[in-house]
Amino acid sequence: MNKKKLNIISLFLFLFFFCSKSYAGYDYINISNPFLNKIPIAITSFKNVSKDGQGKETIKEIEDLLHHYIKYIGFFNIIDKKAFIQSDEKIGSISSEINFRDWSSIGTELLLTTIVKVDKNELRLEFRLFDTFKSRLIVGKIYRTKIANKRKTIKTFCDSIIKRLTGKDSIYNSKIAFVSTVGKGAKEIFVCDFDGYAPKRITNKNSISVSPAWSYDGRKLAFVSYEKGEQQLYIKNLITNENSVMNFNGITIAPEWAKGSNTKLATTLSISGDQEIYFINTSGKIIKRLTKNYGIDISPTFSPSGKNMAFVSRRSGSPQIYIKNLRDNSVRRLTYTGRYNTSPSWSPIEDKIVFESVDNKKKEINICIINADGSNFIQLTSNSGANEAPSWSPDGSLIAFASNREGVSRIYVMNNMGTEQRRLLLYKGEQTFPVWSPANIKW
Amino acid sequence: MKQRLSLSFFLLSSLLIVFTLSSCGQNAASPSDETVTQSQIDEQKAKEAEAQRLAEEERQKVEAAAKTDFVNVNVLFNYDSYKLDDQAKEILIKKIEWLNNNADIKLIIEGHCDERGTQEYNMALGQKRASETAKFLINSGISEDRIVKIISYGEEKPFVIGNTEEAWAQNRCAHFELTE
Numbered sequence: 001m002n003k004k005k006l007n008i009i010s011l012f013l014f015l016f017f018f019c020s021k022s023y024a025g026y027d028y029i030n031i032s033n034p035f036l037n038k039i040p041i042a043i044t045s046f047k048n049v050s051k052d053g054q055g056k057e058t059i060k061e062i063e064d065l066l067h068h069y070i071k072y073i074g075f076f077n078i079i080d081k082k083a084f085i086q087s088d089e090k091i092g093s094i095s096s097e098i099n100f101r102d103w104s105s106i107g108t109e110l111l112l113t114t115i116v117k118v119d120k121n122e123l124r125l126e127f128r129l130f131d132t133f134k135s136r137l138i139v140g141k142i143y144r145t146k147i148a149n150k151r152k153t154i155k156t157f158c159d160s161i162i163k164r165l166t167g168k169d170s171i172y173n174s175k176i177a178f179v180s181t182v183g184k185g186a187k188e189i190f191v192c193d194f195d196g197y198a199p200k201r202i203t204n205k206n207s208i209s210v211s212p213a214w215s216y217d218g219r220k221l222a223f224v225s226y227e228k229g230e231q232q233l234y235i236k237n238l239i240t241n242e243n244s245v246m247n248f249n250g251i252t253i254a255p256e257w258a259k260g261s262n263t264k265l266a267t268t269l270s271i272s273g274d275q276e277i278y279f280i281n282t283s284g285k286i287i288k289r290l291t292k293n294y295g296i297d298i299s300p301t302f303s304p305s306g307k308n309m310a311f312v313s314r315r316s317g318s319p320q321i322y323i324k325n326l327r328d329n330s331v332r333r334l335t336y337t338g339r340y341n342t343s344p345s346w347s348p349i350e351d352k353i354v355f356e357s358v359d360n361k362k363k364e365i366n367i368c369i370i371n372a373d374g375s376n377f378i379q380l381t382s383n384s385g386a387n388e389a390p391s392w393s394p395d396g397s398l399i400a401f402a403s404n405r406e407g408v409s410r411i412y413v414m415n416n417m418g419t420e421q422r423r424l425l426l427y428k429g430e431q432t433f434p435v436w437s438p439a440n441i442k443w
Numbered sequence: 444m445k446q447r448l449s450l451s452f453f454l455l456s457s458l459l460i461v462f463t464l465s466s467c468g469q470n471a472a473s474p475s476d477e478t479v480t481q482s483q484i485d486e487q488k489a490k491e492a493e494a495q496r497l498a499e500e501e502r503q504k505v506e507a508a509a510k511t512d513f514v515n516v517n518v519l520f521n522y523d524s525y526k527l528d529d530q531a532k533e534i535l536i537k538k539i540e541w542l543n544n545n546a547d548i549k550l551i552i553e554g555h556c557d558e559r560g561t562q563e564y565n566m567a568l569g570q571k572r573a574s575e576t577a578k579f580l581i582n583s584g585i586s587e588d589r590i591v592k593i594i595s596y597g598e599e600k601p602f603v604i605g606n607t608e609e610a611w612a613q614n615r616c617a618h619f620e621l622t623e
Binding site (some may be wrong): 171185187208210226229230233251252253254268270273275295296298299312318319340342343354358359365388389432433 | 559565574
């Protein structure tokens with residue numbers, strides 16, 4: 001009994017120590033390229049301390065969910081349990097009860113132990129993440145919650161692991177907006193979890209709605225809809241469900257929020273008779289004209305600092321990506337490979353731009369990536385039909401895109417090296433325009 | 444109405460002729476002869492009226508066909524282009540003639556693209572196709588306020604479903620809708 005008390009006290013001391021310590025020295029994961037050297041992690045079986053061993057099914061579900069979340073982001077390599085030396089069941093929950101050499105010798109750098117207690121609708125989870133080489137606890141968390149909140153709780157824990165290992169927000173609390181066909185001819189906007197879970201319909205216009213864009217706080221979606229016959233810019237508040245419509249003379253294409261803004265957007269308008277990109281506010285007032293060039297100028301996307309804007313222009317005779325310096329207004333052409341490069345999306349964390357490149361000879365559209373200075377052009381998809389509308393995860397590690405590789409258009413996710421391409425979700429109809437939200441969606 | 448008037452005028456004048464002839468005595472034609480003539484003329488008139496009706500019907504048909512053509516024949520474009528080529532201009536000149544003969548008609552011009560290429564760019568390209576078409580009309584004397592609006596559907600609303608060259612060619616177009 002005394003020993004137990006002591007353990008709990010030491011655990012809280014640990015928790016206190018790590019919570020109060022500012023995140024320093026993130027030597028675990030290089031966020032811009034975490035996939036070449038995945039971190040080996042051993043996840044031990046959950047230790048069930050429930051009365052009469054109740055909640056077996058719930059515990060299995062939570063265990064599967066934890067594995068799914070840890071695996072999904074692609075940073076970790078989960079070690080097969082068959083390789084474990086120290087028995088799964090016998091492992092203790094605090095440092096002194098763990099023989100770290102047994103774990104480091106099987107090549108794992110991280111060890112995650114869980115103690116779970118189910119009491120009717122209540123759930124108690126104790127997670128501990130150890131660095132096996134340094135023989136120490138690096139994240140310790142205790143959650144008391146309702147069973148119904150299990151998904152949110154595990155996301156919160158996984159987020160705290162990533163925060164500890166990278167110093168940055170994870171993608172666990174992010175969402176993905178997309179467009180799906182509904183019935184005959186209609187296209188509506190949907191939102192799902194970062195892993196495709198729980199798709200929810202956001203618009204109900206029985207019309208064509210496209211080009212969703214998230215505000216910085218993740219509370220608003222801007223999009224273009226033909227509800228009233230012609231293209232108009234809509235802003236939907238996802239918390240209050242308020243809807244506002246902006247009626248400009250002419251068309252509206254591809255809205256995007258200004259960097260870090262909930263009130264300012266960039267979008268193409270044809271009010272001057274020609275297509276130009278403008279900064280506007282959420283009341284529909286024009287703040288500033290950003291392009292001045294005859295012909296097509298569309299698809300603005302902003303650098304992490306907000307100082308530069310990449311966009312698509314036909315000024316050279318074919319659609320290519322350009323970068324405008326918003327300070328000195330200089331414009332330079334970014335893409336020279338191929339005759340048709342569109343839909344740029346600037347990484348939220350570094351100066352890399354992902355875009356789509358049309359290859360009519362091969363009847364393909366491929367996702368490519370290039371540094372903002374024009375170096376390091378890499379094609380990320382190939383031999384898989386039309387791959388379109390790339391969008392970065394908020395941590396810059398993953399890219400969501402639409403592809404018709406299975407016949408109909410669906411949403412896929414890959415890492416920023418182009419590997420581990422997988423379908424985001426299976427849903428009726430065809431899906432396009434995936435747009436990843438900022439990191440912390442709190443609704 | 445006009446027909447009926449001319450018919451009554453004809454009847455009146457034939458009565459007058461009958462009266463004059465009969466008052467002239469023996470040389471007058473027999474009444475039976477007169478009756479035949481009358482029915483023959485009636486028949487002739489009916490035939491003419493029918494021909495007129497048919498002509499009118501035909502004219503309406505042609506007009507309706509012209510209207511249908513106006514709506515159904517789209518102005519086509521090359522891939523990734525919003526330039527009006529000679530064929531497109533020929534179609535537009537026919538449309539302008541029709542618009543000049545139907546001065547009360549107003550228009551919506553839609554721009555469309557084939558499914559190749561990228562969605563947002565196609566929306567931009569569709570807008571350029573519609574606006575180039577509108578410009579051509581305005582430069583040819585069609586009043587600007589007869590073009591109510593321009594809508595670009597990009598690749599969102601194809602005319603022909605399919606991924607063949609023929610389907611793509613039909614879907615790269617400017618389309619006219621009539622409005623009040």
